[in-house]
Amino acid sequence: xxxxxxxxxxxxxxxxxxxxxxxxxxxxxxxxxxxxxxxxxxxxxxxxxxxxxxxxxxxxxxxxxxxxxxxxxxxxxxxxxxxxxxxxxxxxxxxxxxxxxxxxxxxxxxxxxxxxxxxxxxxxxxxxxxxxxxxxxxxxxxxxxxxxxxxxxxxxxxxxxxxxxxxxxxxxxxxxxxxxxxxxxxxxxxxxxxxxxxxxxxxxxxxxxxxxxxxxxxxxxxxxxxxxxxxxxxxxxxxxxxxxxxxxxxxxxxxxxxxxxxxxxxxxxxxxxxxxxxxxxxxxxxxxxxxxxxxxxxxxxxxxxxxxxxxxxxxxxxxxxxxxxxxxxxxxxxxxxxxxxxxxxxxxxxxxxxxxxxxxxxxxxxxxxxxxxxxxxxxxxxxxxxxxxxxxxxxxxxxxxxxxxxxxxxxxxxxxxxxxxxxxxxxxxxxxxxxxxxxxxxxxxxxxxxxxxxxxxxxxxxxxxxxxxxxxxxxxxxxxxxxxxxxxxxxxxxxxxxxxxxxxxxxxxxxxxxxxxxxxxxxxxxxxxxxxxxxxxxxxxxxxxxxxxxxxxxxxxxxxxxxxxxxxxxxxxxxxxxxxxxxxxxxxxxxxxxxxxxxxxxxxxxxxxxxxxxxxxxxxxxxxxxxxxxxxxxxxxxxxxxxxxxxxxxxxxxxxxxxxxxxxxxxxxxxxxxxxxxxxxxxxxxxxxxxxxxxxxxxxxxxxxxxxxxxxxxxxxxxxxxxxx
Ligand code: GLC
Numbered sequence: 001x002x003x004x005x006x007x008x009x010x011x012x013x014x015x016x017x018x019x020x021x022x023x024x025x026x027x028x029x030x031x032x033x034x035x036x037x038x039x040x041x042x043x044x045x046x047x048x049x050x051x052x053x054x055x056x057x058x059x060x061x062x063x064x065x066x067x068x069x070x071x072x073x074x075x076x077x078x079x080x081x082x083x084x085x086x087x088x089x090x091x092x093x094x095x096x097x098x099x100x101x102x103x104x105x106x107x108x109x110x111x112x113x114x115x116x117x118x119x120x121x122x123x124x125x126x127x128x129x130x131x132x133x134x135x136x137x138x139x140x141x142x143x144x145x146x147x148x149x150x151x152x153x154x155x156x157x158x159x160x161x162x163x164x165x166x167x168x169x170x171x172x173x174x175x176x177x178x179x180x181x182x183x184x185x186x187x188x189x190x191x192x193x194x195x196x197x198x199x200x201x202x203x204x205x206x207x208x209x210x211x212x213x214x215x216x217x218x219x220x221x222x223x224x225x226x227x228x229x230x231x232x233x234x235x236x237x238x239x240x241x242x243x244x245x246x247x248x249x250x251x252x253x254x255x256x257x258x259x260x261x262x263x264x265x266x267x268x269x270x271x272x273x274x275x276x277x278x279x280x281x282x283x284x285x286x287x288x289x290x291x292x293x294x295x296x297x298x299x300x301x302x303x304x305x306x307x308x309x310x311x312x313x314x315x316x317x318x319x320x321x322x323x324x325x326x327x328x329x330x331x332x333x334x335x336x337x338x339x340x341x342x343x344x345x346x347x348x349x350x351x352x353x354x355x356x357x358x359x360x361x362x363x364x365x366x367x368x369x370x371x372x373x374x375x376x377x378x379x380x381x382x383x384x385x386x387x388x389x390x391x392x393x394x395x396x397x398x399x400x401x402x403x404x405x406x407x408x409x410x411x412x413x414x415x416x417x418x419x420x421x422x423x424x425x426x427x428x429x430x431x432x433x434x435x436x437x438x439x440x441x442x443x444x445x446x447x448x449x450x451x452x453x454x455x456x457x458x459x460x461x462x463x464x465x466x467x468x469x470x471x472x473x474x475x476x477x478x479x480x481x482x483x484x485x486x487x488x489x490x491x492x493x494x495x496x497x498x499x500x501x502x503x504x505x506x507x508x509x510x511x512x513x514x515x516x517x518x519x520x521x522x523x524x525x526x527x528x529x530x531x532x533x534x535x536x537x538x539x540x541x542x543x544x545x546x547x548x549x550x551x552x553x554x555x556x557x558x559x560x561x562x563x564x565x566x567x568x569x570x571x572x573x574x575x576x577x578x579x580x581x582x583x584x585x586x587x588x589x590x591x592x593x594x595x596x597x598x599x600x601x602x603x604x605x606x607x608x609x610x611x612x613x614x615x616x617x618x619x620x621x622x623x624x625x626x627x628x629x630x631x632x633x634x635x636x637x638x639x640x641x642x643x644x645x646x647x648x649x650x651x652x653x654x655x656x657x658x659x660x661x662x663x664x665x666x667x668x669x670x671x672x673x674x675x676x677x678x679x680x681x682x683x684x685x686x687x688x689x690x691x692x693x694x695x696x697x698x699x700x701x702x703x704x705x706x707x708x709x710x711x712x713x714x715x716x717x718x719x720x721x722x723x724x725x
Contacts, residue, residue: 009320013313015071018299020044021316024073025280026295027254027288030061034290037061044069045296047319048076048254048286050124053085053399055336058119066332074332076323078122078254081161081172082141082396083107085114087348087540088405091394091481091517092127092153094359094536096143096561097604099645099669101156107355108160110348112171117342119334121326122173124221124254126157128208129178132574134562135188137485140395140517140537142183144561145574145601147204148664151211158215166218166325173322176212177221178256180238181205185225188486188571193226199657201227202692210247218251218322222284224259231268233259234275239283252285252318260287260294273297277307285315344401344540353541353548358643360549361534361558362605368511368530370552370607374419376469381409381422382460382503383473384430384496385515391430391475394517394537395482404540408473408513411543415551423467427460427503428495429453430477436484445479457499464503470510471550472503472529478537481517490521490568497524504528513546519564522598534558555607557643557669559713564599575601575714576660583661602647602664602713608638608674612646614718615710621723624701627685628722632710634680636672645669646680649709649716652724655702656693662709662716665689684708689724 013021024047028037031051040046042064052058058077065075083089089107090097098104108126115123130150131139143153154176163171181201185192196205209220220243223232232238233255243249260279261272269275276294279287287295301307323329362369385391387409393400406414409424416422429448448456464470474496479485491497503510511531514520515538526532533556535546548554565573570593580589588595613633622628634646648666652659666682690701703724709716 005321005324006317008324009317012071012073012320013316016316018302018312020071021312022295022298023047024316024319025286025298026293027078027286028293029290038064041065041075042068044071046075047073048078050078050288052077053079053118053120055119055334055339059333059336062332073320074323074328076122076319076328077120078124078175079115079120080125080396080398081111081115081120081123082125082127083394084111084352084539085118086343086399086401087114087352088393088397088400089352089355089539090359090542091140091537092142093140093144093517093561094538095355096149096153097361097536097558098355098358099149099559099667100358101152103355103358104153105156105160106351108157109163109171110351112161114343114348115172116170117334117339120172121328122175122219123161124175124177125161126154126174126176126212127178128154128176128212129183130205130208131183131562133185133188133572134490134518134565135487135568135571136183136185137190137482137487137517138183139562140481143208145563146561146576146664147207149561149667150208154208154212155215158212158217162216162218165216166322167327173219173326174212174217175219175221175254176209176217178223179209179220179232179243180223181227182223182225190484190486191224193229195228197694199692199694213247213249218325220249220251220253222253222255222259224256224262226266226268231263231266233284234263234268234278234282236282244283252315252322253283254286255279255284255288257288258290260284261289273301277301280307280315281311285318344404349404349541352539353545356538356542356545357548357554359536359538359558360545360556361560362556363532363534363599363603364526365605366530368509369533369550371469371511371550373416373551376420376467378421378423378467379412379416380463380467380470381412381424381473382427382464382470383499384426384428384477384494385475386426386473387424391478391515392537392542393478393539395478395485401540406541406543408543408546411545411547412471412550414544415547423463425456425460425463427457427499429456430480430494432479436479438484439479457502460499461502461506464506464508467508470503470508471513472500472510473513473515474500475514475516475520481537487518490519490565491523492520500525511550519562521565521567523567526598552607555640555642557604557606557645559602559604559645560599561601563597563601564603566593566598569593570597573597576663578658579661600714602645604645606642606644608636608640608642610644610672610712611635611637612711612718615708615720617720617722621725622684622686623725624686627683629681629683630708630710630720631679631681632718633677634670634672635677636674639674641671641673643669643671644712646710647713647716648682649714650689651707652689652702653705653707655704656696656700657691659691662714664714684722
């Protein structure tokens with residue numbers, strides 16, 4: 001029985017009452033601003049808790065379950081460990097910009113170690129929602145617009161979080177989310193109803209989930225919104241048919257916060273009891289609830305015959321199997337003394353810095369970067385994000401190591417110690433125009449008085465005036481990114497443009513560092529500053545990473561995981577689109593703006609230069625079931641070592657469906673010394689070139705001519721043709 005979790009679970013289920021079964025499927029927030037959960041735990045009414053990160057409190061609650069409830073079934077503790085727990089890594093969109101899945105796996109393994117040492121068993125991560133609209137605040141949380149990059153990052157994060165199998169010591173259960181299509185919110189408006197075609201579901205939004213499940217993810221979180229008029233939480237088509245029957249998922253599904261009850265507000269379920277029945281029958285096994293939980297109706301629903309008893313048992317079995325595989329029955333408690341040894345270790349901080357360095361994207365550089373350390377004897381670091389710990393860490397951060405967090409200003413000061421005087425000034429303050437209601441988590445900001453604001457602005461301009469070099473740090477506050485932080489306007493929020501204008505008016509040399517969770521509208525900026533470095537929200541050691549890049553200790557090698565629009569008017573925008581009937585028009589399809597993005601997907605400059613040789617194929621024809629190898633030679637033709645991300649894009653000329661003009665199908669990040677050349681190869685087979693066909697409702701490979709390109713971004717133009725038979 002010990003090594004048969006299912007048998008163990010079924011033996012336990014045979015002893016459980018209907019109320020105890022419903023309890024195992026109920027998860028509650030254990031937070032100070034909601035009713036206490038202790039009595040409910042002791043009564044066996046809860047099987048899981050979230051938002052507890054203190055080991056002592058976790059043990060206290062676990063003791064109530066194990067030693068006071070009738071059957072002593074241990075609690076499952078879950079938490080949003082999205083990009084670190086105590087040591088904070090760059091936000092996931094920034095990690096995706098590294099185009100380095102191994103690094104991402106290492107980062108999530110470190111995050112898992114800190115979580116498990118704290119007593120957390122389960123991360124509500126990775127968030128794998130494809131996002132093609134930067135107005136959506138949660139674009140920050142995923143890996144961007146591309147299914148291939150998103151799949152690679154999803155699998156890497158699951159491997160890092162869970163380890164080789166569920167129950168690996170020092171790892172946690174991975175819970176890819178939000179199933180499915182959340183990132184397709186019209187207008188980027190969070191939670192909005194989503195309509196997607198089968199082809200979009202299968203070819204764009206599903207692949208990262210499929211990759212996460214193939215990597216062994218033990219949990220999935222269903223999405224808040226409805227997909228094609230059925231709330232995801234109650235969609236049998238999504239949860240039972242697609243997720244379980246087709247993808248073979250055997251773990252358990254948890255709703256998003258109040259997702260079960262929300263069906264009533266969405267006017268899908270008439271009442272809470274019906275909402276509970278619909279969700280459970282559809283395949284949503286556990287209810288994450290902020291208040292009274294709908295699953296408390298389950299015993300009555302089973303007695304009334306509205307919910308089949310075996311459906312209830314099926315869900316309980318999935319949850320118990322997860323607890324058994326995690327070893328919670330044998331080791332329900334966390335070693336409180338040991339926890340502190342694991343949290344925020346020097347090794348984790350060093351990894352966080354490396355992750356931040358590899359996430360940086362050099363958007364523009366006319367040669368102003370790198371700066372020579374000490375060349376300027378007085379440096380002004382100016383902007384509302386220059387010295388803000390919260391905005392260096394980004395959203396989805398709850399118990400960070402604040403003392404160890406290095407802001408951009410601190411990073412520059414430490415890098416220039418003894419070489420230059422560094423002055424820091426915020427200049428302006430960033431405030432949401434409308435509250436999110438999530439401030440309880442991210443911390444409130446006290447608005448400056450009008451006098452304070454004027455003084456701060458003047459102080460910043462004076463600092464610029466007195467400096468030999470200005471480093472502007474602009475973007476969006478972490479409260480303006482993430483959940484319930486959609487943006488109707490992508491321009492720099494607040495008075496930042498006014499500050500930029502005033503700083504530029506001093507005539508001092510300026511370089512710009514952006515901290516943000518999405519591409520921003522840089523109209524009026526790109527033509528006026530010589531260099532722009534995108535740092536996302538770079539995490540605990542972010543400022544040290546930014547300073548290392550600004551002063552040339554590190555050569556930025558990150559690439560954009562999202563297309564960067566010129567303005568919000570171009571949005572939604574992404575590179576992988578089918579062709580119009582006039583694909584080669586040089587002019588714009590807007591009368592008032594170029595059609596091309598400001599920066600393409602995959603874009604990122606370096607302090608050195610790379611040359612690509614035209615690609616070669618080991619054979620010109622791909623036979624069914626076979627494979628060909630494409631090779632290109634890349635050379636570092638510059639004067640210093642650097643990283644390049646070699647990208648492979650494909651396109652089919654004809655077939656049973658119009659396919660995107662180009663799609664990323666492979667990438668390799670390599671470091672080349674000055675003058676070094678290397679052959680980079682990609683294996684191409686039928687699976688890579690196949691797609692799901694809506695009419696035939698299966699994956700197909702169309703014979704015919706395919707275009708293959710290799711290069712440094714989505715505009716790669718080194719081409720070779722491949723005949724597929
Ligand atoms: C939030 C998010 C989800 C998160 C959950 C718990 O509303 O949608 O991603 O895991 O609630 O915090």
